[in-house]
Amino acid sequence: MxxxxxxxxxxxxxxxxxxxxxxxxxxxxxxxxxxxxxxxxxxxxxxxxxxxxxxxxxxxxxxxxxxxxxxxxxxxxxxxxxxxxxxxxxxxxxxxxxxYQVDESNYGNVPVSGQTVQITSGQFSGFDAVYQEADGEKRSILLITLINQKVKVKVQNTDVEW
Structure with a gap:
């Protein structure tokens, strides 16, 4: 055996x-x-x-x-x-x-440009943002509205819910 x-x-x-x-x-x-x-x-x-x-x-x-x-x-x-x-x-x-079959449908998925996402933690926690593009493997560039103006910010992917 x-x-x-x-x-x-x-x-x-x-x-x-x-x-x-x-x-x-x-x-x-x-x-x-x-x-x-x-x-x-x-x-x-x-x-x-x-x-x-x-x-x-x-x-x-x-x-x-x-x-x-x-x-x-x-x-x-x-x-x-x-x-x-x-x-x-x-x-x-x-x-x-x-x-065991891993459900890969959501694993590693990245939103498309223009998709609305929610920032769940960090200094911009609670803000809704618009996904722009990936910034490497661990960060994303998002557009958030501050004082009626769109501002680009870089946020860790772990701080974003899409």
Whole structure:
């Protein structure tokens, strides 16, 4: 019977580690999520790891590769351990993660230019504003009305409800 373990990988090398582990006939689970980001001013949908730097693997301890062989695989740093022994991940957790479908309909969505939004916190809390454009990945440029005049302000995306 296969047992599931959690591996810690070198930063940004999870895909390399997964490829090398699969070459050794080790079952890997590397959950990714598709999100929408603004990169260089353009809205793009990209895949990002759900758990950066971690990969779940299933191996048979009696007949599969040894822990030393797995730890020596390119991209892998070590097993996640509690004490001296690698932590054995419950199968129910893997099944739950595989069955869980993330609702991506609102995740990472950015309003369109001209859409009315509400500022929920910060110095302009309670103001209604008009979305202009994104200012990087974490801020937006909004138009608010102050003393009967439209003023551009930069607001953290976490402070805005759209």
């Amino acid at each position: 296969k047992e599931w373990y959690l591996l810690y990988c070198k930063r940004g090398e999870q895909k390399r580690a997964k490829a090398h582990l699969e070459n050794q006939q080790i079952e890997c689970y590397y959950p990714e999520i598709e999100i929408e980001k603004i990169i260089r001013g353009k809205r793009q949908r990209i895949l990002e790891p759900l758990f950066p730097s971690y990969i779940f693997i299933a191996t048979q301890t009696e007949s599969g590769p040894s822990f030393t062989t797995i730890r020596s695989t390119r991209g892998v740093v070590d097993f996640v351990r509690f004490g001296t022994q690698p932590y054995q991940v419950p199968v129910s957790l893997i099944e739950h993660l595989r069955s």
